[in-house]
Amino acid sequence: MIKKYNIELEGQFDFYESYLKLIDKNLSIDCVLSDNTDGVLNGNLLEFKLHINDLNAVLFQAIKYLSARRIKGKPIPANIILISLNDGKAYIYNSEDYIDNIETVYLGSASKDNSGFIGGHPSQELYYVENSYDEAILISLLRQNKFTKIHIDENCIVGWASSYYKQNPEARKSDFIGDLTGKVKIIGEIRKPDKFKDYIYPYEGATNTKFQYLMDKLNDYMQKKNLGAFYTPKQYAKKSLELVREAIKRVPKDNDYIILDRCAGTGILELDLTDEEKEHTVLSTIEYYEYKVLLEVLGDKVRYIIPPTEKEDTFNRGLVRGADALSKEYIENPVIKKYLDNPKCTIILFENPPYAESN
Ligand SMILES: C[S@@+](CC[C@H](N)C(=O)[O-])C[C@H]1O[C@@H](n2cnc3c(N)ncnc32)[C@H](O)[C@@H]1O
Incomplete structure (x- = not known):
């Protein structure tokens, strides 16, 4: 029997109550909720609705969340899972198929102005409440830790730089943006991803001129402190x-x-x-x-x-x-x-x- 909810948050809460312990018993709902989304769980972005009328509009909302994650330098989950709570149904999409949309910058709230978007068909539709085979597929998806690689550009490099320095506080600027031109041949993370190898494509630009206006924000912690560098408007x-x-x-x-x-x-x-x-x-x-x-x-x-x-x-x-x-x-x-x-x-x-x- 599919439980009918009047409040979306209640359904979302019940969903996580049931499944989180099967994915990782140490995870709490707070760990999963991030950046105003309904949840990022391993390589999955989840979006809940009481009932999904316009699938494309909800998909577009999820894409906008992923776009914001790229800009913040956060990995892009490979799966987009849209849950229609009162239908007990999950629609699965591959974020890879929407990479161009994800690499677009959107202004305004992700939950507004989403009608009119035309996406493809979901890769899977799972009746996870009524069909135990479908439920097993959903559980295995929630356990997946796959990500879609993105391209580094002016819109997101600062976000990825701060993630990089946060994870590697000792790293220097050369470790992040080093290139092969000039005398110092340190190839940085953006050109030969190591820590972010599952998350970003190598940046193909031979030099860093494209980031001329951002060079101050790409400094490592020590340089930021010592140089007082900031961009001149x-x-x-x-x-x-x-x-x-x-x-x-x-x-x-x-x-x-x-x-x-x-x-x-x-x-x-x-x-x-x-x-x-x-x-x-x-x-x-x-x-x-x-x-x-x-x-x-x-x-x-x-x-x-x-x-x-x-x-x-x-x-x-x-x-x-x-x-x-x-x-x-x-x-x-x-x-x-x-x-x-x-x-x-x-x-x-x-x-x-x-x-x-x-x-
Ligand atoms: C406020 S920013 C000016 C930015 C510059 N007008 C621009 O358009 O890019 C100050 C600059 O001074 C540099 N700087 C800091 N200490 C310096 C020093 N002792 N000698 C020379 N340059 C220095 C920083 O690296 C930074 O680029």
Whole structure:
């Protein structure tokens, strides 16, 4: 006999009461409920309704939950299980078949605006209350620990980075995003997944330029603490450029000038400089992977980057040797010194520094 519920939560509770102990007796309902979903149990996302009228709409709701999980850097269960409580029926879908939808970003609540979605047929329909064979299949599905691999992109890399550092607190940025370009050949997790081998496809991009705006958020714990790196908003860059242009107007007629950014990150402050202004720009930054993006994005456009090419010893435990703006070595860098000592050169500092040196 199928029990009829008036309240969805009651049915959901009974379901877990019956099955959780068969899956893992240590699991409680609280362990299963996560991120506003009706439950993630091993490699299964569950969604309960008293009665499912529009299967596609409920499927779409589940897909939106999976989309949110990808963005948060959480594994995507291979099975989507939609339960129509008062029919004692479970509809099973393979999340793999909906990977394009899962890799889309949705705004707003997952439970709203779902009608109109057209999905395929469920891979299985199980009458788990009335048919004991179907119930056995459902139990074995709930025990499965399979996941659907996703692609790393700008929308989800920060989520996966924080999952990675949370699980590997000692890991460095190179362990996560290292690539084969440049002198340091550390292939990071995104390019050769190890910890996440069941969850993500290798990222195919040769460099990390695609993540130019996110490099600060991809730093490991130690770098985050030490560098105070944060992304410079475009509006900030635009507004401050007005001041730089005021300064350029004041450069004495016969003078050369340089625009110096010693903590340029990935060069977002410089994006709107004209070609002419870029030719007067000298850049550096201390963090190695930012430096590599900086070289790639602006290397052929600006006057100079410190260091202009990567040497065998440039990588110095995640930092760029010679690029510490607060070091004596920096002031003594012959290129910097040449400009500092030249009375016919005006130096315009254009920086968004994280450091405070009150002395
Ligand atoms: C607030 S962010 C500026 C971001 C940059 N404007 C951009 O658009 O990407 C500060 C930057 O300074 C770098 N930094 C921190 N300490 C530094 C130091 N001692 N010398 C040089 N750069 C440093 C950080 O790595 C970070 O990229």
